[in-house]
Amino acid sequence: MADAPMQHPDADKLVGMEHEKQYDFQLPEEYFYKSEKGLTPEVIEKISAFKGEPQWMLDFRLKSLEIAMKKGAPTWGPDLSGLDFDDIYFYVRPNEEQGTTNSWDDIPEEVRATYQRLGIPEAEQKVLAGVGAQYESEMVYHSLKEEWEKQGVIFLDTDTGLQEHEELFKEYFATVVPPNDNYYAAVNSAVWSGGSFVYVPKGVEVDVPLQAYFLLNAQNIGQFERTLIIVEEGAKAHYIEGCTAPTYASDSFHSGVIEIIAKDNANVRYSTIQNWSHNVYNLVTQRALVHSGASMGWLDGNLGSKVTMKYPSCYLLGPGAHGEVLSIAFAGDGQHQDAGAKVIHAAPNTSSSVVSKSISKGEGTSSYRGLVQIHEGAENAKSNVECDALLLDDTSKTNTYPYIEIDEKSAHVGHEATVSKLNEEQIFYLMSRGLAEDEAMALIVRGFLEPVAKELPLEYAVELNRLIELEMEGSVG
């Protein structure tokens, strides 16, 4: 067992390993601190104390917990009955050297095999699998970092962001997604840890994408990440979260909150491809406030997990604001991807576009759940929604739940949905050119995703393709 490198008044109790060992709990040995199971004020106080947070953050967390308790979990959407909060550790502090929760041997063979096949360096594999604490980012990151600092760009993990830029942090934190927004946001607000904090000053254009990958460490791919991105007037940034490799987690509940503020004429993109291991419930709130003339784009890919609920949203608050959501979902056997978009037009001449592409296979289900709301006075607002579902076999399912609320006469709203099945003739055609059956299927799937995938940075698109090939390999009947 690792030593606790940091003293805390309650350290003995917190570490608590000896105690649990006596009762033969099956705990991996690398833990340095693990909260008690369940969500209680005591757990929250300990988290906050451990992080050495200011009082206001602790108060915020406790109040959020109260809100969560009052609200209770929503009853709509996918089946979440497998989630038992009393059986979940809400905070696991990673061991500084060894990483988080897992020992390499605990990582399922299939996950390890996938890393191998994606050709991911071992150090990085270990972080993704929750075994290593820190992936030593390449030199390129360090020179980028200098460049960003010169421009006044802040790019830190959220805990460090709070420590080093408390005033700035406090001004914006939880203003986009307040704890009373929804149950999972409240839970995240109570127990958040990790994520990224980004600040781009007025007029600064960040050319190289800010990749969370650069900050990749055990904390960052934690259960309750909290990301806060502020892009000032006329500034520009592209933030990329995660990577396409499967992220192994032994814990089963993940609930992130992403808050973005795009000030006047700012241009912001947020791209993420999540590929959690198949035991994870992934319930994320992603929202952007988009001011006058600003443009916000979400690119959201969901490949793994057991259940995902994720509806990136754009609140178009100022005239001429533009919002875009491109999403990809792949629901494999036993998975439920409930994804979509939310666009609120609250000002004149705002525009939005939503493109959703889902693929379902085996006993998988993918649903598109979307809301387009046009407020009175949002004159000439334009919105276009296109959702396409592809079913790979007879057992997979897809649903569409488009909600459209229009209170403005001059609005233009378009909605188009298609469902198609993997076409035998296409497969035969491609095979007749020499492609094996699984290659043919993967190619059709890639083509189906292409309108969204082409918006990805090249290396992500390449990884996505390889991943889909892997997903398809077992598909040939």
Added chain:
Amino acid sequence: MSENRLEIRNLHARIAGGVDILKGVDLTVPAGEVHALMGQNGSGKSTLAKVMAGDPAYEITDGDILIDGESVLEMEPDERARAGLYLAFQYPVEVPGVSIANFLRLALNARRDEDDEIGVMEFYTKLQGAVKELDWDESIIERNLHEGFSGGEKKRSEILQLLVLEPKYAILDETDSGLDVDALKVVAHGVNAARGDAFGALVITHYQRLLNYIVPDRVHVMAEGRVITSGDKELAMELDDKGYDWIKNEVASGAAPA
């Protein structure tokens, strides 16, 4: 005798569970020759073509298909393609989001060892050469496979693929249908460019017109699921003139060889 030929022996095939559509087809195309296959609508020409390529919608109840003396019945469509067979479809499908260039590179690499993938330059040189041969605009290779293509463009794409993939044996199923006269010449030019000692083709057509440009070594006539007669290129002209009832009568009366 040389083994280099595409051979169909007493082939019977049907839609799974249905009645036979092909009722004993016999046909041989030696390497180095181009044969034409004609016949009325519904006589089984496309069925024959697809069965040869391995379409899983059909089931073979008797007979054999051989490439250079080797039966392909147990081969999947992709294995047959890699063995050198190519079918230009009567109705090529669309595959959205897949560019012609990407698709053809995959198809070429599928024919090569994993550690011997075709170089990017070599590939583009080859592809651009084929595009030029067909008098086509270069931008076509970035278009998605048949997505939004006109009927004629789809046919031209089938020939483009043929030129890039360089099969040993090609079956062209009504590649001329729906082409304007200029496109017809271009397509014929493409096929003639592929002609050579190591290449055999079976050209399915309704029109003698095509055969003015692709002059066949033999002409076969199909009716009700069988090849009822064969002859030289004059037969196509005569057919054009006199029609299918004439040839059926000729065969029945013994005036034409069965």
